[in-house]
Amino acid sequence: MNASPVVQIGLFLIVLFALAWPLGRYLRAVLDGRLSARFAALAAIERGLGKLLGASPDEDMPWWRYATAIVLFNVLGLLAVYGLQRLQLSLPLNPAGMANVEAGSAFNTAISFVTNTNWQGYVGEATMSYLTQMLALTVQNFLSAATGIAVVVALIRGFTRRNAAGIGNAWFDLWRVNAYVLLPISIVLSLFLVGQGVIQNLSAYQEVQLIEPVSYSQPKLDAAGQAVLDAAGKPVMETVQAKTQTIAMGPVASQEAIKMLGTNGGGFFNANSAHPFENPTGASNFAQMLAIFLIPAALCFMFGWQVGDLRQGLAVLAAMSVIFVAMFGALVGFESQANPLLTQLGMDAGIGNLEGKETRFGIVASSLFATVTTAASCGAVNAMHDSLMPLAGLVPTWLMQLGEVVFGGVGSGLYGMLVFALLAVFLAGLMIGRTPEYLGKKIEAYEMKMVSIVILVGPILVLGGTAVAVLTPAALASLWNPGAHGLSEILYAFSSAANNNGSAFAGLSANTPFYNLMLGAAMWFGRFVPIVAVLAIAGNLARKPRLAASNGTMPTHGPLFVVLLIGSVIIVGALTYIPALALGPVVEHLQLFSR
């Protein structure tokens, strides 16, 4: 009855491209200012905005000014998210009476949401007030997404402008992306999700009568609220009966829509998009996956049109799609195997690995979601990645380690992939002994230095961070699973943080001083070092003339270049990470299947 993996991914890509094409045209009109010029109302709003800001859309910023504006804007976000968490008990819209968030966790979460990572060390429905979810977290879902798009647009201007000093105006790029793109699509998507069953209210948590009371055991507490210990020092357990169930509420749909659309991924609830109130049906699940890839795919079309040759954008999109489809094939294949340790106990092997999955999604929709969310730097999950089969869990880990360039984050995926394109033309140039060119711009030492920084910052943070963690007893105490899988948990955490994905092998207890600090640093530098380097490339390219293609120019729109681009991404990713992956998921797979 359920459609095969081939049908699912085929349908997914067809609908995706059909929606991304018109959105790409629209994005182009928004970002080159034609939309605002065409509608008098928008023009008037922007004039008013200019007065309010004391800035003009005509001010063309040099790259360093653009970069300063972007970083400054994000630092303000950091302070606001931190402050709101620390003060939420004294602020309104807190019906569950959530306490102020502890400093280390608030610091980590502030960086996490500002950097478009949305790594979550906390349990949403037991930590955050409605006001914090809305005014801190939802806001950053918009602003961090707009930041990524602004940076890639600035980079594209670097290619298209000739002998120019500036790369655009950061304020108006941010405004236009938020107001004309992210907000309208989020409104439509939110309402669709509510129709499917996603909740949207400001009510207190609901208490309902259970049909059948539930008995469970919990540590016995004394009058002072301390756990009672037995002679051996272990907590004494007592059996209690629950007659009611408390159901968490909140303004979920409005956050859910932008969480996906902006490739943010931070769930309102702890279980993220596995929670029935975040993702209740197969249809809501499909819409959420589409929303993740929608803008990254649309930006590829926009890029092609902006540089005056759609085929340039299609080549990048083709490279992304090929890697994506191959990774999905691997993941769904590994997940369709049931766990041999469990089938030998008498569990049915027919469906596959269902631990940590929801019945309504099953193997195929869970595997597709896991591939989409880690190919893009979204990080929302509809199945628990920690419980994936070993080699299935390797796929999302490696997709993140590739630098989140397979569709990637909104904006950041395309600028990451364009950095790899520069690397690819550079490698090709070395082979034939010519100065490399891309889109008519000479790629020289300065650009290649910046490219190297962008490509190296990820591995340094991921492998360096993992190495420090495995040598630190406090970090190892956070492990939930023993053996090789424990290394996978740590490696996944740093891969996710440094590449701004935000999903987790969530067994790892990450809300500790060590991980709050280390992962916070990884997220911050993993986000803003590449952003500044990319804007530097943009500024330097904008200054150069645009050369006409000659006989010696390597074409960057054909299958040959697509293969070269895929090769660059895969080879860098493989050489850097295979040794670490071999010690984690690969060892675990061999242990599991050799018995």
Next chain:
Amino acid sequence: MKTLLRPALTLFVLLSAITGLFYPALITGLAQAIFPHQANGSLIQRDQQLVGSQLIGQSFSGPNYFWSRPSATGPMPNNAAASSGSNLGPSNPALAEAVQARIATVRAAHPEQAGPVPAELVTASASGLDPHISPAAAYYQIARVARARQLQPEQVKRLVDRHTAYPSWRIFGERTVNVLELNLALDKLAAGKQAA
């Protein structure tokens, strides 16, 4: 730097107000007007009392009810104020131990079933709140429930079929049986039988 501070601050405050207050308020208003049932949690009432949500699973262990997916939430299973999966890795001995115990419980309650145990009945869901099982996992339990309720298995099977949902638009997702709704219908059927 100083010339950037004013636009940065102004734009930040403005966009925060639009996306963090106006937008969620707008969606809340529209959702409450157009989809009030869904927006408020798809809650179910029985005899003037809230007894659950169509979307949130509850735990059942009695012989006269269909059982749900195991739940890894703490301290109680199906804790809808703290969703969570088990996060146990495939090679973790704790996973095999938990599944072994669940298989023993399921087998003891279903002596008439000789084959392997359906995976959903012994593996924890991702959210810990999964309201569904597959039709196969429901069929597995029919004989036991019919016996405990003193109903004809045919009768119970018809009830299961009536509560089996297709994937969205027949394409996306899997076929599911909503356990809470099925059990409520079962109670209703039994009550009707007693009255008659």
